Amino acid sequence: MKLCNSEYEDYHVHSSTFSDGLNSVDELVRFAGEIGLRRIAITDHSRAFAEQFGWAPKAYRSFIQRWKNVHNDVDVIFGVEGDILNKNGDVCIDIQGIEGNFLVLSAHDKIYRGDPQQITDAYVRAMQRHHEMIDVIGHLCHTMYAGLVDIDTVVEVANRYEIPLEINAANILNGKTDFDSLRKLVQEANQLYFNSDAHTLHELKSAKLSAITILDRERIRIF
Ligand SMILES: [Zn+2]
Ligand SMILES: [Zn+2]
Structure with a gap:
């Protein structure tokens, strides 16, 4: 198993500028510099997610072209947390019609409209059809599909x-992780990212550190 990112890199962070994080892009970037991160991917939720929850339009996504990091040397990537939509592996990977430079592809309750029993097929089809665009499959071991995802099959295809x-x-x-699934994932996956999925500054700073303690207690070794 290879870990793709270091402790100084976080490839799954949410902002209030484009989705449901509590802090703006600029607040995140400034704070990332203060705590010693070197690269973050701001991966806000997709258009399908925003539509499902009826979010009012936020900042214009096209303005990321006009944004520069004026705070520090943190390398900032504007990505997307895309959604798997159904068992055929259709996906939504844009925000306001604009795709990102890093794609976390995830399944979320209510945005995934297929039968939960077919969630494994959904992951497999999504990877077969879109593997060239996917940078990482997000939170496969979330409790929302615990017992329904065939981890062996998804990891083998990944x-x-x-x-x-x-x-x-x-x-x-x-409390949203099925640890039996995660144990399997860590044993079987060839490549893993360890990301915060931070929605707050506290999570950006502490989530990974605290998670390591919990993983130790569960006897799951990732280093
Ligand atoms: Zn997610
Ligand atoms: Zn997320």
């Missing part, structure tokens, strides 16, 4: 297409 899978720190902290 490995075949050289797609990394995610260990999601916020889900570990917030």
Whole structure:
């Protein structure tokens, strides 16, 4: 198993500028510099997610072209947390019609409209059809599909297409992780990212550290 990112890199962070994080892009970037991060991918939720929850339009996504990091040397990537929509593996990977430079592809309750029993097929089809665009599969071990996702099958297909899978720190902290699934994931995946999925500055700073303590207690070794 190879970990794709270091402790100084976080590839799954949410902002208030484009989705449901509590802090703006600029607040996140400034704080990331203060706590010693070197690279963050701000991966806000997709258009399908925003439509499902009826979010009012936020900042114009096209303005990321006009944004520069004026705070520090943190490398900032504007990504998207895309959604798997159904068992055929259709996906939504844009915000306001604009795709990102890093794609976390996840399944979320209510945005995934297929039968939960077919969620494994949904992951497999999404990877077969879109593997060239997927940078990491997000929070596969979330409790919302615990017992329904066939971890062996999803990891085998991910490995075949050289797609990394995610260990999601916020889900570990917030009681949203099925640890039997995560144990399997860590054993079987060829490539893993360890990301915060931070929605607050506290999570950006502490989620991964706290998650390591919990993983130790669960006897899951990722280093
Ligand atoms: Zn998610
Ligand atoms: Zn997320």
